[in-house]
Amino acid sequence: MNPFRALSATERTRLGRLRERGQTDRSTLYEVLDSGLICHLGVVIDGTPVVLPTGYGRVGDTLYLHGSSANRSIATAPGTEVCVTVTLLDGLVCARSVFHNSMNYRSAVIFGVPRLITDEDERMTAARVITEHLIPGRWANSRQPTKKEMAATALLALSLDEASVKVRTGWPSDDEEDYALDAWAGVLPVSAVIGTPLPDPVLRPDIAVPDHIAALEGRRVG
Amino acid sequence: MNPFRALSATERTRLGRLRERGQTDRSTLYEVLDSGLICHLGVVIDGTPVVLPTGYGRVGDTLYLHGSSANRSIATAPGTEVCVTVTLLDGLVCARSVFHNSMNYRSAVIFGVPRLITDEDERMTAARVITEHLIPGRWANSRQPTKKEMAATALLALSLDEASVKVRTGWPSDDEEDYALDAWAGVLPVSAVIGTPLPDPVLRPDIAVPDHIAALEGRRVG
Structure with missing residues (x-):
């Protein structure tokens, strides 16, 4: 992170709110949303912004x-009005000057007014989509939700119409005269990866790790 | 992620806003903030919440x-009033029922009114602290900021007085009767790790990876 600029300098983000994005950015938007697992949901409660992960x-x-x-x-x-943001950290960018130290990242920002889903079929679809996004294959391999469980749950739909994506990749961008300095410069890659599945200590011993779980080991998340 | 509950069910977060937290939670708060690299800053602009990573x-x-x-x-x-949230994902919790699938995570939520730092010494301190948090040792090993670079930069201070922390660890919490099911249950650990330093392709070839950079390889971030 450049200590002098916010990760999202908002220039592109603002543009994103005002302009229709091109297909390239929309593909990137999907990729960011599909790669991340946690979003930060911002709402205004009693005039105060509240940002919670979900x-x-x-x-x-x-x-x-x-x-x-x-x-x-x-x-x-x-x-x-809400704001939903998904951020994936890809690397620490070490520049020759403090000012240009930065991060490589991908970030999606969505503005909009969510709709409370009331149709039971759509509610079940939404629950399935969220479960499958977190742990692909889990829906079919877990006990299905009861009516009581569903009743305790609110499910929301938010359009991606007003969304933007911001990506930084690659090497440091130093000032021309700084390239002669003695300072090391480069990138420290960062990746979040799923490790080896750990069985619940009270799991019935005859239950082996199923394929849909084994397949996740080593998968990058974000 | 439990598809039925937000990661922060807000119960503890609300408590955190209303009560003085014990020392244990304050240590955990520090640990979460010191482990993470990106926060999500929520502000209200024209009545709309805006959540950006920084x-x-x-x-x-x-x-x-x-x-x-x-x-x-x-x-x-x-x-x-702003809200600053730092979330670290530690694992995917696979329960025997869809409803209890969840995540292991650590999350800090801070509410408060930031102060724009105007004192030049404190501004420089803040810039150094932010740089050193991202890449320890980088401040002393990069060109120092110029007056012009500092002038282009806003630095804010936010008190941690009104902060809360929420942590989920451990195994799935299934309903009693579900432990007899055939479903696999356990945790898929997730960790974000710094990889091998990649030198800038135009780095002067006589500059080796310095100790403060080499020391970061393998470090968990978040």
Whole structure:
């Protein structure tokens, strides 16, 4: 992170709010949303911004969010302006000057007014999409939700119409005269990876790691 | 992520806003803030929440944030209520029921009114703290900022007085009757790690990887 600039300098983000993005950016938007696992949902409660992490899932141009019906952010969000941000850290960029130290990252920012999903079929779809986004294959391999569990759950849909994506990749961008300095410059790559599955200590001993879980080992998340 | 509950079910977060936290939680708060590299800064602009990722640093009970003076979130934040959230993903929790699938994570949420730092010494301190948080040792090993670079930069201080931390660790919490099911259950650990330093292709060939950079390889971030 450049200590002097926010990660999202908002220039592109602002543009993103004002302009229709090209297809290239939309593909990147999907890629960022599909790679990340946690979003940060921002809502305004009593005039104060509240930013909480939560899971999500995507189908086409719809982002699904969920939460306990008792969760204040989730209860507040429907019908009000929210901001949902997903950020993936890809590297620490070491420049020759303090000013140009930075991060490589991918970040998606979505503005919009979420809709509370009321149709039971769509609610179940949203729950499935969110579960499958977190742990592919899990929906079919876990006990299905009961009516009581579903009743305790709010599910929201947010359009990706007003979304932008910002990406920094590559090497440091130093001032021309700084390239002669003695300072080392380069990138420290960062990646978040899923490790070896750890069985629940009270798992029935006859249950082996299923394929859909084994397949996740080594997968990059974000 | 439990598809049915937000990661921060807000119960503890709300408590955190209302009560003085014990020392244990304060240590955990520091640990989360010191482990993460990116925070999500939420501000309200024209009535809309705006959530952007940015770097930060901490000294005692002060969080330092920074940004280009032209950055609208950073320009808006001083004197207004903001929310700063840092979330670290530690694992995917695979339960026997869809409803109890979850994540292991650590999350810090800070509410407060940031102060725009105007004293030049404190501004330089804040810039150094943010740089050193991202890449320890980098401040002494990069060209120092010029007056012009500093002038282009806003630096903010946010008190940690009104902060809370929420942590989920360990195994799935299934309903009693579900432990008899055939479903595999356990945790897929997730960790973000710094990889091997990649030198800038135009780095002067006589400059080796310095100790402060080599020391970061393999370090967990978040």
